[in-house]
Amino acid sequence: MVTIYDIAAKAGVSAMTVSRVINNTGKISEKTRAKVRRVMEDLNYVPNHMARSLVLQQTNLLFLLITDITNPFYTTLARGAEDAAKKYGYRLLFGNSDENVEKEKDYVDTILATRADGVLVAPAGDPSLPHLETLRKHQVPFVLLDREVPGLDSDVVLGDSKEGARKLVDHLSSQGHRRIALINGSPYISSARLRLEGYREALKLNDLAYDESYVLETAFEPRSDLSEIESWLERMSPLPTAIVAGNNVLAVEVIRTLHDRGIRVPEQMSVVCFDDLGPYSEIDPFLTVIAQQAYQFGYLGMQLLVERIQERGETGLPWKKVVLPADMIVRRSVSAVENIL
Amino acid sequence: MVTIYDIAAKAGVSAMTVSRVINNTGKISEKTRAKVRRVMEDLNYVPNHMARSLVLQQTNLLFLLITDITNPFYTTLARGAEDAAKKYGYRLLFGNSDENVEKEKDYVDTILATRADGVLVAPAGDPSLPHLETLRKHQVPFVLLDREVPGLDSDVVLGDSKEGARKLVDHLSSQGHRRIALINGSPYISSARLRLEGYREALKLNDLAYDESYVLETAFEPRSDLSEIESWLERMSPLPTAIVAGNNVLAVEVIRTLHDRGIRVPEQMSVVCFDDLGPYSEIDPFLTVIAQQAYQFGYLGMQLLVERIQERGETGLPWKKVVLPADMIVRRSVSAVENIL
DNA sequence: TAATTTAAGGTTATCGGTAACATTATTTCA
């Protein structure tokens, strides 16, 4: 590997001069600058980021941790974060925790070991608390995305989950649905809790009774085993006429399970959910959804993070909480109750 | 930041002893080991990856560069790469080039500067050659995914693009289509070239004439400006009855443009493409596609990469080329010609 | 013209680890 010393030797200058040329610091004559540049090109020199960061005590590296890299919500969010990072001159790397607290912890270790300047995290859930506290203890600035973690103060960008759930239920109710079920993510995830709350409030406002057996709390991540959903569907009696899904992955799994049992959507069952299905929902608009502004989650989150990084030292700045609105897109996955077979 | 020296001082041993405890090397008495461990926990010590890599001359870090993080093909591929990396004990980080050679070059610089042990790359295209050669020159092992780059020998995992294109055209032909158009990625991308070749061969085999105006070569990446597709549609006369899209993104854009012009799919135009739309195509199976084994691209690619890394030093090992089959999934986006309005 | 400034560059120490080579008790064995 070519080092600064190889360049220095070949150019007949000291290593420090090479360093100055690389970083455009200090005073260097045009002649030496040109010579050093030529030697660097000749030898294909690439600065060693680690050596540099070691002495500078900063890496210019930021991380984005998401929980599901195959979910369009998170990948669109990633684009937003990426664009903002570029704007501020940071490099951004991605990690994927798969909704798995252990994997997430591994990434946090990598991040700490890499001495990243900051992190954007969509936490796997409340049990993420310990490793987020570790980040805090090591003074790594971070911003939470999409989910809060009780007991941890921080900047955060959230969607209006409660309002979103209310809108979905209201919409179903307006189509005459009175038996509305909810399949939700783990209660250890803040957004899932708020969606449940919004669901219950909306039921009440629409004079609908809350029936515990109509609620299934499972995992937001995709899984091959659908038996939990199957037994839930069997348990409910009478079957609901509509299902609210806590996110797009759950909606897909519910619909798949319904199809397996010969129940057609929306003819026999209406389904709505949080989060859109990416650009692909445009070709054959099917699911009625709360389309969260995924790109904005990433973009705004990155702005908050960069602010934190640049304010480092100043203490006691209040934590910022951005709540993005929940907009509903009505498509074909809901039919009016009177049309249900 | 807590260092090995802080631990050493507090535990009353030398830094080297701490290092030995961390890495489980050398001989350490149980007593000191326990003491050092306790101090590390007390101080929340995290090893500095950069310092370590600097002296070890290896980072245990691998990178995956993809060209479109919102494309389910690449995110599923990423999952495969991730699982395989974990199996082999490497850390994996992701980068997203957005089909943009410049961005890709930036990532390559980051990778070189980070001194990653290896890279998995889905190259943006033939113009990626210079920076891939830079990787080679710096002896960073890499494996290409999904696309080859002429003039560059390397391990590579490909899909059978030619065969896939043939299958799509054959399928359309079997439904009576005789005017079949192709919207494809840039001719500077190997997979796009092969898809065009397969398309032309299949036309010939089905006794269909090749009409240049029926082929549009554009970009594989999503874009907001659809005017190029619009003017292409206007140019073709008579309109084709079916369109083959070089990938899922193009299919989505074509269908969107068709809808804008009041042309319905599949009632008035059949559309097929390469690459599935992720799990979401299951809820409302619409597009007939060549479903490439995205997960396998990542998993096998990672295996090849790790082999290369571990063989480092041994020269002249032949390059490996894995070609994954192209399987067609027939869904609803094609109708028989006689039913076209 | 002597005293300062400035331009251009060099030296040394350091970032946080680890390899390689000591060192010192303590065992083990001939």
Place this chain on the structure above:
DNA sequence: TGAAATAATGTTACCGATAACCTTAAATTA
């Protein structure tokens, strides 16, 4: 019982960069 082996730890140098300080010659200024 003395020599050799081993266990447990310490010292030193180095990985590749940069900050802080130092040096020298040329250019300015009083």
